[in-house]
Amino acid sequence: MLIFRKPLENIDRPQMPADVVIVGGGPAGMACALRLSQLIDQHNSQHPDAQLSKENIYVLEKAREIGQHCLSGALLDPRSMRELLPGFEKEAPLDAEVSKESVYFLTRKGKFKFPITPPPLRDHGNYVISLNRFVKWLGSKVEAAGITVFTGFAGSELLFDGDRVTGVRTDDKGVDKQNQPKSNFEPGYDLHAKVVILAEGTRGSLTKRLITKFDLAKDRNPQTYGQGIKELWEVPAGRIAAGEVIYTMGWPLTTKEYGGAWIYGGKDNIVSLGFVVGLDYPDPRLDPQHVLQDFKQHPLVAKLLEGGKMIRYGAKSLPYGGWWAIPPVAGNGWMVLGDSAGFLNSQRLKGIHLAIKSGMLAAEAAFDALKNDDSSARALSGFQKRVESSWIKDELWKVRNFHQGFEHGLWTGMFHAGIQQFTGGRGLRNRYPGTAGHQHMQKLAELPADGGAEAHLLGPAKGDGKLTFDKLTDLYHSGTKHEEDQPAHLIIHDTNICNTRCVKEFGSPCQNFCPANVYEMVDDAEQPNGKRISLNSSNCVHCKTCDIADPYQIISWVPPEGGGGPNYDGM
Amino acid sequence: MPDTILVVVEQREGKLNRVSWETLTAGQSIAAETGWTLEAAVVGNSVSSFAGEIAAKKVTKVYAVESPKLEPYTPDGFAAALKQFLESRQPKLVLMPHTYQVRDFVPKVATAMGRTAVSDCVGYKKDGSKLLFTRQMFQGKLAADVSFACDAPWFVTLQNGAFRGDKVEAGASAAPVETVKVEIADGVIRNKPQEVFKEAKQAVDLTQAEIIVSVGRGIKEQKNIELAKELAEALGGELAASRPICDSGWLPMDRQIGSSGQTVAPKLYLALGISGAIQHIVGMKGSRTIIAINKDSEAPIFEIADYAVVGNLFDIVPPLIEEVKKAKAGS
Numbered sequence: 012m013l014i015f016r017k018p019l020e021n022i023d024r025p026q027m028p029a030d031v032v033i034v035g036g037g038p039a040g041m042a043c044a045l046r047l048s049q050l051i052d053q054h055n056s057q058h059p060d061a062q063l064s065k066e067n068i069y070v071l072e073k074a075r076e077i078g079q080h081c082l083s084g085a086l087l088d089p090r091s092m093r094e095l096l097p098g099f100e101k102e103a104p105l106d107a108e109v110s111k112e113s114v115y116f117l118t119r120k121g122k123f124k125f126p127i128t129p130p131p132l133r134d135h136g137n138y139v140i141s142l143n144r145f146v147k148w149l150g151s152k153v154e155a156a157g158i159t160v161f162t163g164f165a166g167s168e169l170l171f172d173g174d175r176v177t178g179v180r181t182d183d184k185g186v187d188k189q190n191q192p193k194s195n196f197e198p199g200y201d202l203h204a205k206v207v208i209l210a211e212g213t214r215g216s217l218t219k220r221l222i223t224k225f226d227l228a229k230d231r232n233p234q235t236y237g238q239g240i241k242e243l244w245e246v247p248a249g250r251i252a253a254g255e256v257i258y259t260m261g262w263p264l265t266t267k268e269y270g271g272a273w274i275y276g277g278k279d280n281i282v283s284l285g286f287v288v289g290l291d292y293p294d295p296r297l298d299p300q301h302v303l304q305d306f307k308q309h310p311l312v313a314k315l316l317e318g319g320k321m322i323r324y325g326a327k328s329l330p331y332g333g334w335w336a337i338p339p340v341a342g343n344g345w346m347v348l349g350d351s352a353g354f355l356n357s358q359r360l361k362g363i364h365l366a367i368k369s370g371m372l373a374a375e376a377a378f379d380a381l382k383n384d385d386s387s388a389r390a391l392s393g394f395q396k397r398v399e400s401s402w403i404k405d406e407l408w409k410v411r412n413f414h415q416g417f418e419h420g421l422w423t424g425m426f427h428a429g430i431q432q433f434t435g436g437r438g439l440r441n442r443y444p445g446t447a448g449h450q451h452m453q454k455l456a457e458l459p460a461d462g463g464a465e466a467h468l469l470g471p472a473k474g475d476g477k478l479t480f481d482k483l484t485d486l487y488h489s490g491t492k493h494e495e496d497q498p499a500h501l502i503i504h505d506t507n508i509c510n511t512r513c514v515k516e517f518g519s520p521c522q523n524f525c526p527a528n529v530y531e532m533v534d535d536a537e538q539p540n541g542k543r544i545s546l547n548s549s550n551c552v553h554c555k556t557c558d559i560a561d562p563y564q565i566i567s568w569v570p571p572e573g574g575g576g577p578n579y580d581g582m
Numbered sequence: 583m584p585d586t587i588l589v590v591v592e593q594r595e596g597k598l599n600r601v602s603w604e605t606l607t608a609g610q611s612i613a614a615e616t617g618w619t620l621e622a623a624v625v626g627n628s629v630s631s632f633a634g635e636i637a638a639k640k641v642t643k644v645y646a647v648e649s650p651k652l653e654p655y656t657p658d659g660f661a662a663a664l665k666q667f668l669e670s671r672q673p674k675l676v677l678m679p680h681t682y683q684v685r686d687f688v689p690k691v692a693t694a695m696g697r698t699a700v701s702d703c704v705g706y707k708k709d710g711s712k713l714l715f716t717r718q719m720f721q722g723k724l725a726a727d728v729s730f731a732c733d734a735p736w737f738v739t740l741q742n743g744a745f746r747g748d749k750v751e752a753g754a755s756a757a758p759v760e761t762v763k764v765e766i767a768d769g770v771i772r773n774k775p776q777e778v779f780k781e782a783k784q785a786v787d788l789t790q791a792e793i794i795v796s797v798g799r800g801i802k803e804q805k806n807i808e809l810a811k812e813l814a815e816a817l818g819g820e821l822a823a824s825r826p827i828c829d830s831g832w833l834p835m836d837r838q839i840g841s842s843g844q845t846v847a848p849k850l851y852l853a854l855g856i857s858g859a860i861q862h863i864v865g866m867k868g869s870r871t872i873i874a875i876n877k878d879s880e881a882p883i884f885e886i887a888d889y890a891v892v893g894n895l896f897d898i899v900p901p902l903i904e905e906v907k908k909a910k911a912g913s
Contacts, residue, residue, distance in 0.1 A: 025719065161720050200720070476885075483859040487841070495835065495842060534802075547829070549842065 013506060013546060014190055016498040016569055018168055019183055024198045029067045031377050032179050032204040034166035034217060036072035037081055038142070038363050039349025040210030041149040042095055043370030043377070044070050048156035050378040063381055065157045069202065071181060073165035073553075075574040077150035080212075080553055082241060082325040082582045083142040084273050084283060086134055086256070088364035090402070095371055096152075104144040106277040107254035109134040115311065117262040122311050130432075131358045131410075134256050139275045139283070142363065143582045165570030166217050167199055169207065169345075176221070176344040178203040182573045190498045205386045206377045207345045210370065213328045214555040215351040216569045227338035232445035234332040234353055235414060236559045237270065240303045240526055241285035241326065242485070243581060246319035251276035258360075263305035265464045266421040268292040269414070272306050273360070274315070281322075281581070282315065287360070289331065290560045291418065291448030294458055295520035296469035299556075300326070304472040304479040313478060321480065324488040325582050326526035326554040331357040334404070334411040335442055341395045343388040346373045354403060358410040358428075365403055372397040409436040415443035418451075452562045454516045470523070486527050486550055490578030493549040493571050500571035501529060501546055501557060508563050509544035510535075517562055519544075524560045527552045552577045585618045585674035588735075589641075590664070592681055593624055593632050594655065595778070601679040602636075603747030605740055608706070609677050610640055610751055615708050618674065621645065625663055627653035633759045640751040644759045645671075651766040655683065656773040661690040663764045668695065670762075673735050675713070680739040692737045699737035700728055704744040786820060786836055793819025793850045796839055796866070797827055800855015800876060800895055804832045809899050810854055816906040819850070824862045840865035854895045858883025875899070 031047065033040045051063045074080040086109065092099045112134050114125040154160055161181075170178035178201060185196035209218045213236065222228050251257075255276040264270050269289030277283055286303040306312060330336070330353040337353045340346060348354070349366030356365065376394035380386040398404060416427025416438060431438040462469045474481035503509060513519055514532060519542070521530035527550040535543035553576050558568040589609040591602035606622065613620040623645040624632045633646040647667050652659050664687070668676065678684045680702045692699040705716040707727060714727040715738055730736045788794060795814040801807060807827075814821040821837060828838040839846055840862040847868035854875050856862060859882065866872070867886055874887035875895045884890040891898060 027719075159723065161723055163721060197721075476882075483861065487860040487864075492842065495829070547826075 013503065013544070014188060014498045015502040016186070016500045016571065017190065018180060018199060019186065019190070019192065022198050024180070024201050026201045026203065029069055029178070029202045029204040030064070030381055031068045031206045031208065032202050033068075033070045033208045033210055034179055035210035035212060035215070035351070036070045036074075036077055036146070036150055036160055036162070037210060037212055037349065037366065038146055038149065039351075039366035039370040040070055040072075040208070041146060041153050041370070042091070042367040043208055043210060043348060043374045044068065044153045044158045045149065045156060046095060046371040046374035047377055048153070048158055050374060051381075052156075054378070054382065068158050070153065070158065070160040071164045071166050071179065072160055072162045073182075073570050073573050074576055075163050076147075077160060077162060078143045078146035079578050079580070080576050081142045081146045082239075082327045082577075082579050083363060084239075084241070084275055084285065084360070085140050085142040085145075085363060086275065086361060087138045087140045087145070088359075088361055089136070089138060091364045091368040091371065095367060100138075102148075104140065104148050106139040106141065106281075109137045109139065109256050110252060110254035112256040112258070115257065115259045115261075117259050117309055117311065119262050120310060122259075122309075132258055139254055139256070139277050141277070141581050143579045163574035165573045166211070167570055169217050169220060170201060170203065171224075174225070174343055176207045176342070179207055179217070182570055184572055186498060186572070187496050188498055193496070205344070205384075206380050206391070208348060208373055208377065209345065209351050210348040210366075211351045213330050213350040214558055214568070216567070218347055218351040219558070219567070221345065221347070222338055225342065231338055232332055232335040232415070233447035234330055234336040235445060235448045236290045236328045237287045237331050237357075238290055238299050238326060238328050238524070238526070238554065238556050238560075239285050239287045240299050241283065241324070241582065242303065242321050242488075243323040244282045244284065244316055244319045244321050246280050246282050246316060248280050250280070250315050250319075251282055253278050259306075259311070260421075262309060263302055263468060264288070267465070268297070268468075269417045269421070269424070270302070274312070282319070284312070287329070289414075289417070289448065290328065290524070290556065291446070291451040293451055293453045294462065294465050294469060295452050295455065295517040295562070296462065296523055297465065298469065298471060298523040300482050300485060300526045301470065301472040302468055304474065305467060307478055316478060321488060323490070323580065323582055324485040325577055325579050326489075326552050326556070328555045328559055329362065330355050331414045332445060333357055333414055334407040335415075336445065339395065340369075340398060341376065341388070341391040341393075344386050344391070346376065346391055346394050348373055354407070356406055356410055358413045365406070368401065368403050369398065372401060372403075411436050412438045412443040415445045418446060449560055449562050449564065452517065452520065452560075455518050456516075482526065482528050486552070489527070489552050490580065491527065491550060491552055491576060492578070493551070493575030495549050497548075497572050499546045499548045500569050501548055501551065502567040502569060503544065504565040504567065506544050508565055510538045510540065510542065513563060514540045514542050521557055521561060521566070524556050526554060526556065530557065549575075585616070585734075586671070587613055587618050587620050587675045587677060588668075588671065588673035589620070589622045589677045591622055591624050591632065591636055592679055592683060593626055593629055594683060598632050598635060599679065599681060600747060601681060601742055603750045604743070604745040605677050605679045606636070606639055606641070607745040607747060607750045608740055611745070612675070612677075612706060612713070616713070621673070623647050623667065625652060625660055626655075627651075630759060630761060633761075634756075637757040637759050638752060639757075640753040641757045644757050646759060646761045647764055648761055649764045649766050651771060654775050656771050656775055657687040657690055658771040658773050659766060660687040661694060662766050662770050664691045665694050666764045667762060668735055676735045676737050678737070678739045680741050684739055688737055688739060695735070696732075697735060697737060698730060698732050699739065700730070701739045702741050703738055704741050788820055788822055788837065788839070788844045788846050791820040791846065791848050793817050793852075794822050794839075794846060794848045794866075794869075795819050795852045795854065796822040796824065796856060797833075797854045798824040798856030798862070799826050801827065802855075804830070806896070807832055809896070813852070813899055813903050813906070816903050816910070817850075817852075819848075819852075822846070824856050853883055853887070854899065856883055857881045858886070
């Protein structure tokens with residue numbers, strides 16, 4: 012019997028007042044904390060008689076250490092960092108400035124190199140970074156500024172008073188599989204905050220509840236997502252220069268799936284490579300981790316990696332939906348940043364600089380709120396206005412219809428992208444509609460039994476142990492660890508659907524789209540189809556794909572006991 | 583008359599808990615700073631010998647709070663005895679070590695007296711006339727200084743290791759010991775203590791086993807674990823498992839081998855129906871001889887096995903048990 016995590020009821024919880032609570036210590040949350048600290052320092056030096064305190068500003072981070080759940084390609088567009096910390100290049104951990112880029116269209120064995128790099132993929136002036144190292148560095152700045160980062164603490168609930176968000180409850184620690192307190196039980200804290208800032212990353216669990224409760228997705232396009240699977244490799248010297256960037260389209264995907272790969276040359280012969288698959292593919296048997304394994308077998312990639320060693324693995328979802336899918340980002344007592352809001356440029360495959368900028372703008376609104384002791388919806392709408400008059404909007408407006416154009420396949424997508432390029436992002440109309448990705452998934456009965464043109468992408472990858480890996484081996488390299496004796500944090504609202512309908516209709520796609528083998532259909536003679544859903548929750552890499560891609564939308568990802576999760580050193 | 587600090591030392595089953603010295607050190611230190619009187623108490627049945635031991639330290643007085651009903655320990659009994667004693671003595675501050683036993687009865691005494699207990703403190707501060715106690719929050723990230731808003735007695739428990747037990751000061755001469763008999767009416771003690779549960783450090787130490795029979799998913803059903811157990815017994819080895827088996831609760835967690843369990847290196851490791859995911863391999867690859875039985879000839883376990891048996895474990899294990907028994911009987 013699966014028992015799911017939920018905050019314990021009828022217990023006394025420690026109550027703590029706070030000025031600002033930022034949920035999530037990624038680039039958005041850390042930039043927000045740092046900017047807020049700068050504004051307070053500035054204010055305090057000008058107003059010796061009206062000092063503001065930083066003591067009650069907290070960042071909650073579910074990872075055991077800062078940055079350990081941060082994963083990205085990553086290329087950093089330095090625009091926002093130059094605004095936040097002028098001259099940051101001198102001290103930030105940057106691998107290399109991009110020196111060369113190429114874009115390929117791949118067929119199974121062949122490749123076609125784009126004669127010129129399409130403008131959105133021109134990356135001169137950007138930096139190859141490890142987001143993990145970068146955020147560690149940014150986090151050390153935040154801590155040095157006197158702001159407390161609670162690592163190992165997740166935001167598990169929002170506290171409300173009517174239509175106002177009044178705080179955040181942290182995770183209960185020391186709860187066993189049956190949802191009963193263990194001898195080391197520690198109840199979650201209720202942090203009562205003037206301003207709650209959600210910077211949880213893609214598909215944040217609190218953000219999701221906020222959007223549902225206040226119907227914030229109304230009149231917006233549905234958010235659409237991709238899943239990025241990444242491996243970090245150490246390769247023999249001379250294969251790729253630090254700062255060299257390769258993008259590919261095409262194989263192993265067919266024209267029905269949206270996605271592509273990146274290869275970035277880092278320092279010390281480290282290569283970051285990965286594949287992003289749009290979570291709007293039609294065949295439920297598709298396995299994104301398998302896609303990456305296929306990709307590595309292409310001669311272009313195999314040659315690069317031969318004799319090298321895979322050193323780390325990870326996966327993360329990213330929001331593709333663009334400008335029309337971004338919900339209102341401020342309300343009564345709350346603001347939403349970065350990937351949680353959907354600030355990502357899907358044409359340039361970049362979101363870090365936007366996450367940072369959104370954090371900085373939210374900090375300005377939070378600062379005003381503290382100064383005027385007013386964090387009402389009207390006061391915090393300053394953040395909404397700042398976003399709309401900043402370069403965030405300029406950048407996202409130009410690509411507002413980009414991903415929607417690809418909803419009907421690669422060729423129509425290229426057509427729309429081309430027209431949009433010449434019409435300031437408009438294309439054939441000002442706002443292209445969008446469809447939630449999971450609605451594109453087709454039932455097995457509608458698909459060729461042998462998989463057709465997609466056959467090579469379906470089902471689990473085998474792995475040769477050198478160039479390619481099965482999922483469990485890859486997963487091992489994510490360094491994922493959780494306390495085993497805790498309730499499942501993947502909440503399936505109705506497991507009957509898994510056991511009776513999904514297994515027949517879609518063939519249990521959770522087993523395929525989960526990059527960490529969390530979901531497993533195990534034999535059970537008592538079930539009508541002989542299979543029962545089982546969860547290996549402690550494998551979870553916190554990518555949120557299940558919450559996004561499940562065709563029945565019955566899975567809610569919530570944070571497990573704080574401190575658990577992947578260990579993305581160097582990712 | 584100055585206020586009094588009372589340290590309640592802990593005795594269990596005829597032994598003084600060493601952590602009591604830490605509490606006494608804290609009491610001496612607070613007494614020195616506040617000028618309050620320091621007294622100690624020990625609770626139980628015929629505990630005057632402990633009282634004597636305590637009296638050698640720098641305290642003004644030691645009480646042996648006694649009743650035959652305090653043996654064995656029960657939370658009801660201790661709470662009733664302490665409440666009676668504290669109401670007659672009226673100390674300002676009651677210090678105790680933050681032990682399991684104290685955690686068991688202190689909330690009860692404090693609630694019964696309408697007071698607050700500040701638990702698991704790591705230090706104290708004197709701020710003017712105010713006495714502040716430091717508690718850790720957010721797993722030690724924050725230290726909160728708290729003070730009492732309620733009337734005395736104030737209950738404080740101290741974290742193990744927060745004060746140095748070896749720094750407890752001896753007294754110039756032995757302090758007087760007073761035995762206080764408390765009356766515990768019939769019916770007050772509702773608890774019926776069982777034998778004290780001692781959590782075994784580890785019920786089974788697989789790292790010391792020379793032979794390990796380990797089962798994986800191939801065992802199919804919980805009842806089939808018996809088969810592996812029989813083989814382990816025949817070989818004189820220990821039973822272990824891969825994660826899914828322990829996750830299903832078919833074997834306890836302390837028998838799990840792999841990255842989230844134990845790492846072992848026995849002379850012989852017999853893997854029954856274990857596919858050999860890397861998460862398992864890292865926990866047993868140092869074994870001297872590995873025998874793997876698996877239906878799937880491509881199972882990764884065979885890559886590190888010294889003997890690979892491709893076949894159904896249910897066909898192979900029963901005759902294997904017979905052979906092992908025969909061989910052992912013959913030798």
